[in-house]
Amino acid sequence: MFMQIDNLKVHYPVRGGFFNRVIDHVHAVDGISMEFEKGKAYGLVGESGCGKSTTGKSIIGLEKITSGKIIYEGEDVTNKRRDRKSAYNRDIQMIFQDSHSAMNPRKRVQDILAEPIRNFLSLSPQEERKRINELLAIVGMPEDAKLKYPHEFSGGQKQRLGIARAIATNPKVIIADEPVSALDLSVQAQVLNFMKDIQNEYGLTYLFISHDLGVVKHMCEHISIMYKGRFVETGNTKEIFENPQHIYTKRLLSAIPEVSPIGRIERKRERVNVETHYQKEHNLSFDEKGRVFDLVPVTETHFVAASPTIKEVI
Amino acid sequence: MKTTDELLRIKNLHTGFRIKDTYFDAVDNVSLSLRKNEILAIVGESGCGKSTLATSIIGLLDRNKTRIQGEILYKNKNLAEMTEEELNDVRGLDISMIFQDPLSALNPLMRIGDQIEESLIYHTKLTKEQRKERVLELLNQVGINNPERVARQFPHQLSGGMRQRVIIAIAISCKPQIIIADEPTTALDVTIQAQILDLLIDLQNETGAGIILITHDLGVVAEIADRVAVMYAGEIIEVAPVEELFSNPKHPYTRSLFNSIPQMSQENTRLNVIEGIVPSLTNLPREGCRFSSRISWIPEEAHEDNPTLHEISPGHFVRCTCWKHFHFKSDIGGSHHVYAD
Numbered sequence: 001m002f003m004q005i006d007n008l009k010v011h012y013p014v015r016g017g018f019f020n021r022v023i024d025h026v027h028a029v030d031g032i033s034m035e036f037e038k039g040k041a042y043g044l045v046g047e048s049g050c051g052k053s054t055t056g057k058s059i060i061g062l063e064k065i066t067s068g069k070i071i072y073e074g075e076d077v078t079n080k081r082r083d084r085k086s087a088y089n090r091d092i093q094m095i096f097q098d099s100h101s102a103m104n105p106r107k108r109v110q111d112i113l114a115e116p117i118r119n120f121l122s123l124s125p126q127e128e129r130k131r132i133n134e135l136l137a138i139v140g141m142p143e144d145a146k147l148k149y150p151h152e153f154s155g156g157q158k159q160r161l162g163i164a165r166a167i168a169t170n171p172k173v174i175i176a177d178e179p180v181s182a183l184d185l186s187v188q189a190q191v192l193n194f195m196k197d198i199q200n201e202y203g204l205t206y207l208f209i210s211h212d213l214g215v216v217k218h219m220c221e222h223i224s225i226m227y228k229g230r231f232v233e234t235g236n237t238k239e240i241f242e243n244p245q246h247i248y249t250k251r252l253l254s255a256i257p258e259v260s261p262i263g264r265i266e267r268k269r270e271r272v273n274v275e276t277h278y279q280k281e282h283n284l285s286f287d288e289k290g291r292v293f294d295l296v297p298v299t300e301t302h303f304v305a306a307s308p309t310i311k312e313v314i
Numbered sequence: 315m316k317t318t319d320e321l322l323r324i325k326n327l328h329t330g331f332r333i334k335d336t337y338f339d340a341v342d343n344v345s346l347s348l349r350k351n352e353i354l355a356i357v358g359e360s361g362c363g364k365s366t367l368a369t370s371i372i373g374l375l376d377r378n379k380t381r382i383q384g385e386i387l388y389k390n391k392n393l394a395e396m397t398e399e400e401l402n403d404v405r406g407l408d409i410s411m412i413f414q415d416p417l418s419a420l421n422p423l424m425r426i427g428d429q430i431e432e433s434l435i436y437h438t439k440l441t442k443e444q445r446k447e448r449v450l451e452l453l454n455q456v457g458i459n460n461p462e463r464v465a466r467q468f469p470h471q472l473s474g475g476m477r478q479r480v481i482i483a484i485a486i487s488c489k490p491q492i493i494i495a496d497e498p499t500t501a502l503d504v505t506i507q508a509q510i511l512d513l514l515i516d517l518q519n520e521t522g523a524g525i526i527l528i529t530h531d532l533g534v535v536a537e538i539a540d541r542v543a544v545m546y547a548g549e550i551i552e553v554a555p556v557e558e559l560f561s562n563p564k565h566p567y568t569r570s571l572f573n574s575i576p577q578m579s580q581e582n583t584r585l586n587v588i589e590g591i592v593p594s595l596t597n598l599p600r601e602g603c604r605f606s607s608r609i610s611w612i613p614e615e616a617h618e619d620n621p622t623l624h625e626i627s628p629g630h631f632v633r634c635t636c637w638k639h640f641h642f643k644s645d646i647g648g649s650h651h652v653y654a655d
Contacts, residue, residue: 255507258533
């Protein structure tokens with residue numbers, strides 16, 4: 001196993017009352033486990049507020065982990081990821097949704113790209129310049145781009161610069177948090193193609209966070225569906241799409257508009273069916289506190305959250 | 315179900331924005347009509363002029379900075395020439411609008427019930443009690459379970475989907491003939507989006523209103539539209555009934571767009587990338603086929619000098635003649651790796 005997340009939890013304290021004491025916790029991420037193999041893409045899907053971005057941020061160290069472990073190449077890096085020069089920080093990088101606000105508007109492209117290089121690789125100024133030119137070539141931008149400022153680029157170009165910065169240190173894992181949701185369809189296609197190309201070329205592992213199941217299906221071999229900070233279902237892309245088990249997954253799948261008007265009346269009927277089913281079975285699918293149940297195996301790779309009583313039946 | 319009653323007819327509409335004392339047309343010579351009981355989708359990428367078209371119809375543009383030419387005929391009156399006072403009598407009563415971001419479209423300091431009541435006060439002669447009753451009826455109609463409580467709440471107390479339902483309640487409060495929905499579900503999660511789209515269809519079946527749906531999402535179009543107009547660089551480049559457009563797209567731009575969707579049904583195929591970028595408003599090529607620069611491998615003779623819409627089958631219009639000669643670059647073994655802008 002290349003990388004592993006074990007029972008990751010991120011809880012935010014809620015303060016209030018007398019002396020502003022901690023009175024409660026928001027369970028943003030509440031016990032998720034994932035295993036990563038090298039060179040594969042993993043999708044994390046859920047609706048807004050389900051904790052998918054918090055998961056990504058906590059893996060890279062932008063969010064404090066309450067409990068749980070991250071094991072990277074056999075080493076526990078849970079606390080090391082906050083130490084600036086660690087190898088883990090070099091090997092794991094992030095692409096943000098809004099690349100415009102992820103780049104310092106007062107810096108030129110060459111300085112933006114040089115930042116991770118200066119932090120993690122000790123290169124001479126000539127080597128650094130060469131590396132920046134290389135990076136620009138990889139993302140298909142002309143060399144004179146390095147003297148420009150971020151605002152001089154279009155949305156798709158900025159997203160490519162964000163990718164160039166993420167791959168500057170030859171990372172092994174890239175966490176992509178909604179990398180294409182701010183882009184137009186044709187630009188989105190460009191960025192997705194490009195992310196696939198560099199994945200094949202450099203054997204990257206992706207954690208692809210998105211609310212768009214179409215994009216995730218296109219990019220990832222493995223999908224986890226998240227709800228209220230926990231996984232409701234996880235498995236190979238095929239298994240999730242062809243044999244969804246959890247009522248929440250079914251509801252999510254039925255809600256996605258299909259790019260074909262044929263059969264839309266039946267789809268609407270199906271959607272309403274699933275929705276009534278969901279409302280009815282809501283209590284059965286989640287425990288008395290509304291928490292998602294623990295995962296039980298369906299097949300070797302496919303897991304679904306189910307109540308312990310149903311587990312006996314399976 | 316469909317009748318041919320025409321609700322709205324747009325003829326040769328030009329909407330220009332003033333930039334340094336010159337007007338640049340963001341909507342360039344658009345002609346369209348909307349029928350009763352119809353959902354007409356206007357699709358395009360950002361900057362194609364689809365929202366400008368919508369705001370031109372309902373008269374929300376600043377008249378000091380824009381120039382509207384052409385006709386927007388509603389009940390034999392030209393909306394484009396109406397004064398602000400005349401428009402106020404039409405807006406909300408005959409034509410209403412649903413906005414993309416429900417939070418910024420609602421007044422944060424006003425209770426939901428009062429906001430819905432506003433247009434009833436303006437446009438109807440109902441008494442206070444009748445209005446209150448109508449507000450609850452409307453909230454009920456848009457699928458809000460506890461209308462009495464929601465009517466007393468403020469926008470921040472509601473979820474995104476609930477807020478959008480309130481916006482729809484406001485839009486349908488005076489039973490308008492035409493509803494313009496500008497990206498009504500873009501800010502919402504997919505499950506909520508599905509509910510809102512279903513609600514729009516149900517409401518339309520009840521009221522028979524014509525809906526103009528502005529969106530960039532072809533999935534949404536496939537789900538609810540009856541007819542589709544595709545816009546590119548200020549022009550309509552293809553109009554067709556929805557089944558026809560999705561099964562038989564003709565214009566190179568439409569075909570390219572379809573090929574860049576990460577299809578739910580296909581796997582591991584490369585997505586199509588449209589070369590180049592959408593020209594900015596000030597750099598729009600005003601002559602010839604506006605899409606020609608993005609399909610440079612198609613010979614120049616394929617394009618018309620003055621591209622017009624041609625009816626190629628009943629109700630299916632395509633601009634320019636280049637579609638007859640179009641093929642994807644990758645089909646002739648062209649480079650896949652085109653990233654240069």
